Amino acid sequence: MTLHLLKLCVGADTIADLEAFQATRRKPPFHVTRMVPRRSEDLLDGGSLYWVIKGQIAARQALSAIEPFTDGDGIGRCCLVLDATIVRVMPRPFRAFQGWRYLQPKDCPPDLASQDAGEMPESLRIELAALGLL
Template identity: 50%
Template sequence: MPLNMIKLCVGAESVEDLEEWIAERLDEARALGRPVEQMHTTRMVPSRAPELVDGGSLYWVIKGSVQCRQRLLEVRPFTDADGISRCHLVLDPKVVRTEWQPRRAFQGWRYLVAADAPADLSDNASGWQALPPDLRSELASLGLL
C-alpha cells in the first residue's frame, strides 16, 4: 500500500488555480532552458521517502478540503544558500481531482496512509463535481459540500 503526503495548498483558491500555477512554472522553466519538472520545496525531509515514491501522492488541501492530488516522483534533499536543510518534492504535473474531504489547517505536511486518502473522481464528473469552481467553493464554505 503506498504512503502519501498531505499539505495545505497555500494561495490557491481552487484546483483550477493550482493547475494554472503549475502550467506557468513549467512554461517559465522551458523559456529559461531549465529542466521541465514540477517541484514543491519543503523544509522537512521525509524519513519515509522510499515509501512515498513507490506509488504515493501529495494530496492538496485547498480552502479547507482535500480536493486533488499529484503523484510523487522523487524526493530530493538539499541544503539552501543559508545552510538550511530542505527538500524538493518532484511531482507529476498532472493534477488528479479527488472527492472532497474536510481538513483543519495544519503546518507543514503529514503522512497520509492510503486507507485514509480520498478516492479519485472519475473524468465524467457529475453532481456537485460538475459545478463551477466558485460555486463549489461557496457551497463548501457554507458547509454544504
C-alpha cells in the same frame, strides 16, 4: 507499503489557481519543503501529494522523486518532484496545519473520475462539499 503526503496549498483558492501557478514554474512541477520525509521509499511506491485548498482536500499529484538539498543559506530543504497531472479528488474537509502530514491510503479521498461525478464546476463542487452535500 504505499504512503501519501498531505500539504496545504497556500495562496490558492481553487485547483485552477494551483494549475496556473505550476504552469509558471520549471518542469516538472515541484514543491520545496523544509523537512525531508523519513519514509521516502514508501512515498515513492505509488504515493501522491494531496493538496488542501481552502479547507478541503481537493486534488493530488503523484510523487516522482524526493530530492534533499541545501539552499544558499546552508539550510537543508527537500524538493518534492511531482507529476504534471493534477487529479481532482472528492472534496473532504481538513483543518489547517503546519508543514505536511503522512496520509494512509485508507484515509485518502477517491479520485473524482472514479466516482463518475461528471463535469461539475469546481466552485459548485466546493460549495456543495462545504454544505455536506457531497
